Amino acid sequence: MRRADRLFQIVQLLRRSSQPVTAEAIATELETSKRSVYRDIAALMAQRVPVRGEAGIGYVLDSGFDMPPLMLTSDEVEAAVLGAQWVAGRGDPALARAARDLIAKIAATVPERLRPVVLEPALGAPKTWNVLPETLDMAAMRGAIHSARKVALHYKDEKEAETRRTIWPFQVAYRETTRIVIAWCETRDDFRMFRTDRVILAEVLEDRYPARPAALRAKWRAHLREQYGVEEH
Structure with a gap:
């Protein structure tokens, strides 16, 4: 993994966690060494990314930090499409319509190299769901x-x-x-x-x-x- 990609992944990992994340946990997920994580955290801080914490305790990312939209990996796109497919087949009509719209927006926004992941997905959720009849809105x-x-x-x-x-x-x-x-x-x-x-x-x-x-x-x-x-x- 390129260092730039690893820095991005560290920020993503901290964004999705509500608790401090240790260098060991980061290193395990990114399949790298704790030494590399320490250097990467220092590099992020030097770039004024609002990471707080210290070795042995864990790191957090301050709220309000913005990143460029839709900088997604192939796996992230595939996860989003699969989730949207599941909702399209099981959600109420408004939610199902929103899920289909989401897939279309992802396809229109991601880089060209990732578009086949959306339009020709390797994974798929069943399109029908044998839900029992209901009258609830x-x-x-x-x-x-x-x-x-x-x-x-x-x-x-x-x-x-x-x-x-x-x-x-x-x-x-x-x-x-x-x-x-x-x-x-x-x-x-x-x-x-x-x-x-x-x-x-x-x-x-x-x-x-x-x-x-x-x-x-x-x-x-x-x-x-x-x-x-x-x-x-």
Whole structure:
């Protein structure tokens, strides 16, 4: 790997991490030596890239640092296209359309040498998904999550029992044939998961719930670790 490419990869690695990254972890991912990483970090600092940290503790990249757009490797393009294909086949109509638009934008923007990776991909996601019928407006539910709004839910469980409750939705998860809305339920005063194919009616309310969706997601992950020793991704 050329040194310029390695410097770029170090910045990318630091950008995607929310915690300090050690020189050893960087060296392992880039398949180089820690000595080379130390030199590269020093070179980045000399170029006024806002990297902070020290050997033995780890390095972080200050927020707000901009890089030229779409400086992507072949693997990154392939990952983005595969992910967009998956969403195009499984997302709600608005999200699927956005995924197809994304693939077209990537193809139009990447360098000519990378265009075959987009237009003639070696990997592919299934174009169809046997999702169970549902009446829930997923675009509206995603909007409720982004705006932290409460949702009045009319729901039927696996025993056909119907309930009405107010929830604080914060995440949508995908299973083999169903989508799941993960939320805090005011009625149960606890986290609950709702299969979208069992939703009879959902109304997004004007009331905002008193928490950030990201904070609820963090609490949900902690709940999973405590209860089951696993973490939702």
